[in-house]
Amino acid sequence: MADDGMLLNFAVPDSGLLARPSFKGGTWRDRLTAKKAAQNWHAKATARLSGEKVPKKMVENATDVNRTALGPRIPRASPSPELPATTEDNRPAKRARVSGDFRPSNSHSAVAKQPGERQDVPKGGKQVISSLFTYNPTPTTKPQPSQHSRDDAAVEPSNAPLNSELDTFTSLGISAPLAAHLLNKMHLKAPTAIQKAAIAQLVQDDSDAFIQAETGSGKTLAYLLPIVQRLMELSANMRKRNMDDNVQRTSGLFAIIMAPTRELSKQIALVLEKLLGCAHWLVATTVIGGEKKKSEKARLRKGINILVATPGRLADHLEHTEALDVSNVRWLVLDEGDRLMELGFEQEIQKIVGALNLRMRANKDDKLKIPGLPEKRTTVLCSATMKMDVERLGQISLKDAVHIRADPSEKGPESGETKDDRSFFAPAQLKQSYAVVAPKLRLVSLMAYLKRAFARKGSVMKAIVFMSCADSVDFHFDLLTSDLEAGPEKKKAVDGSDAEEASESATGKKPKKTKAIPQADPTKLTVTNAASPILCAKTHTVTAYRLHGSLQQSLRTSTLAHFAKNKEPSILIATDVASRGLDLPNVDLVVEFDPAFAREDHLHRIGRTARAGRDGRACIFLMPGCEEGYVEILKSDRKDIEAGIHISRQDAEDILHRGLITSGVMEKNAYMDKATDLQLATERWALASPFRLEAARRAFQSHIRAYATHVAEERTYFDIKSLHLGHLAKAFALRERPSGMKVPGARTGAGRNDKTLAKVRGGAKVDGASRKAEPNKVVDLDLPDSHDTEEATKMRKAVRAREKFMRHAGMASEFNLG
Numbered sequence: 001m002a003d004d005g006m007l008l009n010f011a012v013p014d015s016g017l018l019a020r021p022s023f024k025g026g027t028w029r030d031r032l033t034a035k036k037a038a039q040n041w042h043a044k045a046t047a048r049l050s051g052e053k054v055p056k057k058m059v060e061n062a063t064d065v066n067r068t069a070l071g072p073r074i075p076r077a078s079p080s081p082e083l084p085a086t087t088e089d090n091r092p093a094k095r096a097r098v099s100g101d102f103r104p105s106n107s108h109s110a111v112a113k114q115p116g117e118r119q120d121v122p123k124g125g126k127q128v129i130s131s132l133f134t135y136n137p138t139p140t141t142k143p144q145p146s147q148h149s150r151d152d153a154a155v156e157p158s159n160a161p162l163n164s165e166l167d168t169f170t171s172l173g174i175s176a177p178l179a180a181h182l183l184n185k186m187h188l189k190a191p192t193a194i195q196k197a198a199i200a201q202l203v204q205d206d207s208d209a210f211i212q213a214e215t216g217s218g219k220t221l222a223y224l225l226p227i228v229q230r231l232m233e234l235s236a237n238m239r240k241r242n243m244d245d246n247v248q249r250t251s252g253l254f255a256i257i258m259a260p261t262r263e264l265s266k267q268i269a270l271v272l273e274k275l276l277g278c279a280h281w282l283v284a285t286t287v288i289g290g291e292k293k294k295s296e297k298a299r300l301r302k303g304i305n306i307l308v309a310t311p312g313r314l315a316d317h318l319e320h321t322e323a324l325d326v327s328n329v330r331w332l333v334l335d336e337g338d339r340l341m342e343l344g345f346e347q348e349i350q351k352i353v354g355a356l357n358l359r360m361r362a363n364k365d366d367k368l369k370i371p372g373l374p375e376k377r378t379t380v381l382c383s384a385t386m387k388m389d390v391e392r393l394g395q396i397s398l399k400d401a402v403h404i405r406a407d408p409s410e411k412g413p414e415s416g417e418t419k420d421d422r423s424f425f426a427p428a429q430l431k432q433s434y435a436v437v438a439p440k441l442r443l444v445s446l447m448a449y450l451k452r453a454f455a456r457k458g459s460v461m462k463a464i465v466f467m468s469c470a471d472s473v474d475f476h477f478d479l480l481t482s483d484l485e486a487g488p489e490k491k492k493a494v495d496g497s498d499a500e501e502a503s504e505s506a507t508g509k510k511p512k513k514t515k516a517i518p519q520a521d522p523t524k525l526t527v528t529n530a531a532s533p534i535l536c537a538k539t540h541t542v543t544a545y546r547l548h549g550s551l552q553q554s555l556r557t558s559t560l561a562h563f564a565k566n567k568e569p570s571i572l573i574a575t576d577v578a579s580r581g582l583d584l585p586n587v588d589l590v591v592e593f594d595p596a597f598a599r600e601d602h603l604h605r606i607g608r609t610a611r612a613g614r615d616g617r618a619c620i621f622l623m624p625g626c627e628e629g630y631v632e633i634l635k636s637d638r639k640d641i642e643a644g645i646h647i648s649r650q651d652a653e654d655i656l657h658r659g660l661i662t663s664g665v666m667e668k669n670a671y672m673d674k675a676t677d678l679q680l681a682t683e684r685w686a687l688a689s690p691f692r693l694e695a696a697r698r699a700f701q702s703h704i705r706a707y708a709t710h711v712a713e714e715r716t717y718f719d720i721k722s723l724h725l726g727h728l729a730k731a732f733a734l735r736e737r738p739s740g741m742k743v744p745g746a747r748t749g750a751g752r753n754d755k756t757l758a759k760v761r762g763g764a765k766v767d768g769a770s771r772k773a774e775p776n777k778v779v780d781l782d783l784p785d786s787h788d789t790e791e792a793t794k795m796r797k798a799v800r801a802r803e804k805f806m807r808h809a810g811m812a813s814e815f816n817l818g
């Protein structure tokens with residue numbers, strides 16, 4: 001609104017217009033914005049009064065500043081005594097506009113009703129439209145100038161293949177045909193450091209082994225290659241003795257590889273299949289659940305030599321499938337041992353190890369049938385960490401194990417450092433950064449960050465964004481794959497369509513123009529990939545994918561396969577179901593939008609990039625305040641932090657500016673307008689459909705619950721009582737007060753009701769004057785008691801709480817227990 005009309009009413013004192021008003025209260029940014037607005041207004045008024053033409057830019061600036069200051073938070077100039085006040089100027093500064101009608105009366109507002117827009121506001125529901133840039137907590141830490149001075153060239157990758165001519169697969173005892181197959185078919189020239197150590201040991205020795213190495217260092221081949229090599233030797237032995245031609249599928253089951261999730265098992269099976277290309281007489285299969293047991297049984301009956309399994313399903317088959325003969329098993333691998341324990345597979349593993357021991361003893365004569373079959377079984381345990389539960393797993397499964405590490409000079413259990421999981425580091429070449437972003441700015445900052453990342457084709461091919469819960473993944477996926485500018489009548493073509501249609505759009509084919517179905521739920525779980533209009537650039541499209549445990553297994557598998565194969569820029573929004581062991585090619589960037597529940601999870605997440613010596617970037621979003629302390633954890637990720645490697649920092653302003661202001665613009669604060677517009681567009685988008693609104697509320701609530709499940713020792717950084725729920729709601733495009741939020745069909749747990757959020761805060765009112773939480777009140781979320789001192793108890797409780805949270809949030813199958 002132009003101010004011109006109002007100025008006509010002003011009486012101008014002789015002294016000329018204006019003793020400059022003073023600006024008090026708010027942050028320096030608020031005061032600066034208000035001061036600029038007043039300066040513009042002052043210059044304009046003076047020009048008008050002296051009959052000069054007002055430059056157009058000045059008018060725009062004044063309007064822009066007002067718009068940015070949408071919310072009433074901008075401290076108004078104290079009315080000058082010389083200034084006859086208008087009604088507008090006399091209006092007391094309000095913190096936020098709260099009204100039954102969610103439309104602000106302010107005509108400057110960018111929230112004016114859009115044509116065709118639905119106003120899905122609950123009857124009598126309060127809407128809060130506040131400015132994005134006011135009342136934000138200020139960061140407690142400042143960036144160090146040196147934090148931006150990382151010398152990339154000096155960093156040697158820590159998980160790359162070795163480059164000495166002496167380090168070849170054959171020099172480690174791998175046969176020439178297998179080494180040739182590795183080179184010609186799998187394009188692997190030299191082993192990585194962990195492969196060198198593990199292959200040399202396992203090819204010639206039958207001792208048990210504990211393999212510990214960082215992410216992306218090639219652990220899978222480190223244990224698969226020796227097994228395949230030894231089985232090929234068995235075959236050669238049989239040929240020599242003129243027995244059968246080779247080892248046949250009916251010769252027996254020789255190796256079992258256990259992994260905690262179905263995805264990981266499938267991935268291992270794929271690598272194994274490639275490896276067996278040079279020994280086609282060896283047969284491998286998987287038993288991992290999610291498939292009919294009958295067909296698994298049929299495969300087992302036909303005979304297999306190597307089995308990849310999840311513990312639950314394997315234990316089941318051992319009990320119920322007669323055809324599964326494990327008397328010849330001489331290699332047992334427990335991959336991701338710490339995860340196996342975390343997910344509560346201890347009992348199953350105990351059962352399996354017990355059954356293997358029993359049947360091996362009972363069938364000792366069988367080895368005569370297969371000359372060269374080792375007397376004893378070799379058990380290999382792989383884990384990134386050496387936590388107490390891994391020790392327990394070692395006790396169950398290993399005997400006199402050799403500790404294999406990439407760098408043998410590192411200290412191990414023999415040095416008495418068994419419980420030190422600080423021996424698990426991020427790859428040296430991984431560039432880490434953190435973004436300090438206030439809760440209200442989180443959503444727009446994420447979009448700006450991703451926009452910038454994908455702006456230039458090729459700068460980022462693939463990115464993974466980690467979120468804390470499935471509901472949040474669904475909400476963000478839906479948002480990123482929607483056209484925020486289009487009204488509901490121009491709904492995205494993939495809304496309401498099935499997965500195949502979505503896949504087509506992802507493969508570059510034109511999306512089918514399906515008719516918008518008004519009642520179709522756009523959040524429905526059959527669509528797991530679609531183009532992301534907000535991230536697409538003129539030169540390329542960006543496809544967004546979602547992945548979490550509430551999706552059907554078949555959909556999860558196809559989504560991962562699709563993401564892995566996609567040669568165009570793409571982004572996977574996922575829960576921790578994608579954090580462990582998954583080897584997705586060309587992931588250049590990992591964004592931890594919600595920090596992980598524990599340091600190890602965080603290391604596994606960022607380990608999805610910078611694999612096998614390749615470059616990679618990772619960025620974690622932290623909120624100002626106690627979360628900034630998490631930087632200490634980030635520093636502990638790095639072995640090389642003392643060597644001058646820095647973790648760079650970005651603030652929300654940088655992110656918004658870089659992501660939203662493209663061409664050589666202009667005013668310093670233009671990003672505020674853009675961010676405000678974007679935020680308002682997301683809010684309108686959420687309001688336009690009851691499904692979206694519900695999904696946004698559900699995502700918000702699940703996010704808060706997930707927030708409460710950080711492991712006890714990290715809860716100083718993630719203190720749920722310090723969360724500003726009202727601000728955080730804005731990051732889910734919500735205009736409602738969290739206290740009154742109702743989610744029909746929310747995945748609530750037993751005994752939970754709509755007051756959950758208030759309870760999270762220790763019974764304090766969520767909004768309004770009594771916002772402060774009562775510090776000593778116990779958080780009522782069925783969470784672990786934070787007063788425990790014993791580490792083991794803490795960990796167990798945290799895991800139990802997390803499992804409980806998942807159950808309550810309807811994510812029981814998050815990890816696909818096999």
Ligand SMILES: Nc1ncnc2c1ncn2[C@@H]1O[C@H](COP(=O)(O)OP(=O)(O)OP(=O)(O)O)[C@@H](O)[C@H]1O
Pocket residue numbers: 161188189190191192195213214215216217218219220221384580581582583607608611612
């Ligand atoms: N010798 C090698 N040379 C080049 N690339 C390799 C080599 N060995 C493995 N790789 C590649 O490295 C990547 C990571 O391998 P793998 O998944 O086995 O790592 P990992 O150590 O198990 O990682 P995580 O701990 O994340 O599970 C794979 O893409 C694999 O093909």
